[in-house]
Amino acid sequence: MAWWKHFFNFSMYCLMISSANYVLTNLSIQVGMIEHKDFFGYLLSLTVYGLVNILLMYVFFAFLSKRDLFFALYNMFSEGVFNEALISYSVTLLLSFVLGLIIKNDLFFGLFIFTILVICLSLVFKKFLYLYQEMSNQANKDYLTGLYNHGYFKDYLKELFQETKKAGDQLSLAFLDLDDFKKYNDYHGHVQGDRLLKFVGEYLKNEMKERGFTVARYGGEEFAIILPKTTKHEAAAFMDGVRKKLNDTPFDGVERLPYRCISFSCGIAEYESDMYEESELLHKADQALYYSKAQGKNNVQLYDAKRISRDALKFKEDLDAIEEQLKLLLYKDVYTYRHSKRVFTYAMEFSDRLPLTEEEKRTLVLGALVHDIGKIEVSRDIINKTSKLDPDEWEIMEKHVIWGKEIILSDGRFEEVIPLVELHHERYDGKGYPYGLKDEQIPKLARILCIIDSFDAMTTDRPYQRTKTFSEAIVELRRCSGTQFDPQYVEPFIQMIEEYYLEKVIRTDETVST
Structure with a gap:
């Protein structure tokens, strides 16, 4: 994590604990003692603790998203931050009671037991988070290539499209299709065909990583690439470079293909201000891909309504x-x-x-x-x-x-x-x-x-x-x-x-x- 995030967390907890202590002090509750009669005071203290946490996280979300504060609040609600926070605060309250009662009876042994308990809980939570991440990856990733799958791509494009529409930024979309993949598959078999798909997927992933572009397997031998903050001409120049480099990359059996190398046809479309939904961008990129294949394959074409005539x-x-x-x-x-x-x-x-x-x-x-x-x-x-x-x-x-x-x-x-x-x-x-x-x-x-x-x-x-x-x-x-x-x-x-x-x-x- 970036150093400033650690500093932010440390500062946030200092403010949260100070606020909770302020509440206890003003309610004349002795800090460090556990008394049943003061339960509602503890609950109020925890509520203030939580509200300060939520307020600071709210500012954090707003800063990260670079949007208005209303959007940050909506983002926190939609991502379940409040629900997760409620559970966390409840656990915090229970653990604080346990710690207080143990320390009250035996200070050093209580601290030792509590430390072991917290470490065990941390390890369990870490395992749960790891399993959650694994399940999330399985849901979002294509099993063969390791790229994002069709479902994730559509969801991410929809989200990015709305952000681009609101901010007035640039956004390009590229569809590419491996040329003559069926011929390769029929001649060498499905196992070798899968190897080629996996190889191309890894190649595209590496090429896009440095530029921060998102690549997904759209289906079969077709791939989709989202290029945020990029004009269609910039996207075309970049994708043409990727195509030429892939042409020069050796792979077993491609000498039997018409171009005697790995090649792809690519169509590119750019977000336009009068577009209403991402489906329009998808449709235009698909039309450009169709035009690219009609032009003899192994080339990159921009969507141009004047050239793409009605059949x-x-x-x-x-x-x-x-x-x-x-x-x-x-x-x-x-x-x-x-x-x-x-x-x-x-x-x-x-x-x-x-x-x-x-x-x-x-x-x-x-x-x-x-x-x-x-x-x-x-x-x-x-x-x-x-x-x-x-x-x-x-x-x-x-x-x-x-x-x-x-x-x-x-x-x-x-x-x-x-x-x-x-x-x-x-x-x-x-x-x-x-x-x-x-x-x-x-x-x-x-x-x-x-x-x-x-x-x-x-x-x-x-x-x-x-x-x-x-x-x-x-x-x-x-x-x-x-x-x-x-x-x-x-x-x-x-x-x-x-x-x-x-x-x-x-x-x-x-x-x-x-």
Whole structure:
């Protein structure tokens, strides 16, 4: 441990003991004597002792985390510091009673017995801590390579992503895949294949250690590396150096591979301020890896939406897969099913008018189709209710965005649409749900979907509200521009409606006039 931590601990205990002594003195309790009648005085003294300890540890957490004090307090609660402290203080109180009673009867023999007792307890606790650490390592480490496993990686990335988002730091993520590993495995056997994985895992661990980067085995022959405080260009230069060095590292049997050496394809993505969840970063790194392999393997590629074009066949397969999920709504709620299909059509048309990348267009369209999938979990009585929903029913209805996110997560193929499913009811002014996000805290595509979704909701039959004409809905969009809706997308959407659906706008204008 660093010397200053020892000094901090020593100072902390001095303050704790002094505070406890101060309480006893002010309660006129004789220090060093054990009297049953003074039990509550001892308990109060221990409480002060504990509170001073917690206060100092609170400051310590705040200093280490370099966050605000509220976050430090939350961190202490979430990590169970208070629960552990309560047990420790209870043991301290009992041991102090034992020590006092023994010393009262025989000073030197009592001190000797108590010292032996404390040493034995220390050894037992040390063994427990060692076993706990071993179990923790087994839960977090990959058995073959010794690297962190997929589960730990996802949890750590999620935590680091939120820290980066709050602090506005840089964060890059690299996915790498061993080239032609299946060929190596098939030719040399699984035992030798495992040796290669273990060798590469050890190599990556050593290379990342000096830079403080975290490497994990993501699955099979795929590895993931988290590079905090690193731009994508810095990450690409570093990973390319790692790749070249690995190319020059000999290993049995690699001469039979196409590149005649150990090689990997690598894709890198960087955190962007408009990202909502780490799943977006994962998806982009995965896309970059796919592009790297398509470029002939043994290279490092950055995520670039302009270069990573949409594959029409793959897009059709994705649409078909989501359509299958959506059909579940058809049997439960035909209104939501048809609404989703219309929102999907609007999104297809609107995406071509916006300065979006091909990947963003794909995500918007898929998200539009599946955005209300969580309503599968809402009861038929609420969905099909013809009168206005009461507050409890609205609360249940609002949960559909969370349930939708869980459904998409369970599928695992379309994580990039999660922000659209979860956040399409957030408002630009921060008065939406489920989190009350505002302005650019809401991802761009979710802000766009909010406009499309609201327009269709206003202009189609709903069981609990009057249907607006196209013209009335356009007026409403303009009225809520800057409050409910992002103003930069409202007018372009209205222009699209007026151009593509001119007939409906004119017809509804005539209806209003009549």
